Amino acid sequence: MLLEDLLALLATGVTMGAIYAMVAVSFNVAYKPTNVFNMAQGELVMLGAMFAWGLMTQSALPWLVGAALALAAVAAIGLFEERVAVAALLRKPSHHHGWIISTLAFSIIVLNVADHVYGTDPQPVPPVPGATLDTLQWGALTFSTQQVAVVLIAVASIALVEWVYRRTLVGKAVRAVAEDRDAARLNGISPARLTMTSFAIAAAYAALTGVVAAPLLLASTSIGLTLLVKGFMALAIGGVGSNWGALAAGILLGCVESLGSVSLTPDYRQVLLLAVVLLVLLVRPFGLFGRPGLREV
């Protein structure tokens, strides 16, 4: 393999890894105050991409306006999901794990409605302002500025999420709810309000992922499930709750997948990725950056 080919594969791997990491971080944001893995997170990414196509391509709105509307619409859908598919179940201890089914059901409904509305054909979405899909040559490295934009947005957004959790009182309140829900309530912190906010933000973040990934992947109703699985893998390898861990794990998965594409069919690439997940979890059951006992009960 030529050096140029190797670097091009790694550039693709890093870009895809950044997208997987963003999906994983959106899982984390919804998970933190609730202990709930939102199984619809992949379809929320898909909605972000489809809304971006509708608003930016069909309605010809400026990129920033289209992106803002897509994020707001998906945030509202995430909030709606929290109300109908999560909140009621969390209130009843006997239905405590019912969210697995209810969020999956929500995801299936979203997918079927989207299929009905948009059809199954992939659609183009314009790149981030200032970026293009044209390839650039920098020494032996070939890449597009949209790829650079995706990686930069992933890193910057993860840094922002971490800053909120570590430096702001609201972020610390979310961590407090994650640690001890009742103790948080006795201190005047409302888990219900933080849960709603977290679901809405996680949905908006998933939509952002869809908006920035769509120019590279094309907007299609089929991208949700693929990104859900890869995002979940990044979450497991990086360690649940660890956002920088998700980035490292996403890039690892993206690069393994990209390098595997040289000699493996898509089916075998999935097997390879699952093998990587299993291997990491065998050595580090809580992921590369996860902590045992993340939540005390």
Next chain:
Amino acid sequence: MTRPQPLLEVDGLSVGYGIVPVIEEITLQVGRGEAVALLGANGAGKSTLLKAVSGLLVPGAGSIRFDGRDLSRLRAEALVTLGLSHVAEGRRIFRRETVLDNLLLGLYRLRLARAETAARVEEALAMFPALRQKADQLAGSLSGGQQQMLAIAQALVRKPRLLMLDEPSLGLAPNLVEEVFRTLAAVRAQGVSILLVEQVVERALEFADHAYLLQSGRLSGDGPAATLRGSEQVRRAYLGAAAAHAPS
């Protein structure tokens, strides 16, 4: 002896987990500036009563009034703004946050101005000098006694009118138990009402003005703390009816 005007009034309160009743028809009062002890054996329902008052459990029947206001429809997180603070059993601080952040989280709901927040935190640290030295340390790294102090400081930083404490001396060395009670005496001197659940009966009765005895989820008696010290009634509340017939 007449008791002060009531701040907390619990009337005919019944609470259970599902269909299993834990406390039934409890009626009690805590007066303004009064220290009240709630005594009883393990499983008598003392913690359940505190959880119902602080809104963590929904009553099946009866009413809870605080300063004349009905609390039964209010969520736990809303009660802190009324001046009610509950220090739950088991030092329920946030172990993964620093001491300082724990105090700031104690003020989360009140949305105070920055200067007032700083003043409240400073006041709490002045009351617990050991915490000041460890303000930037993770709360989980503190000793058991310091964690209990932090739990109390986290409640006091809100300047409550009623402080409810569930087993504050549990698992502490005797000298630390004394420190906890010295702190509570200082809090009480500021006019804060206290409702105390405590296993160290003699110490609780020494501290309190009035005490209620709970037995198997029901009130079995109450009276001025001084008259209950060493009484048969208290002994029975802890050891059951058999104690009445047992040789002393």
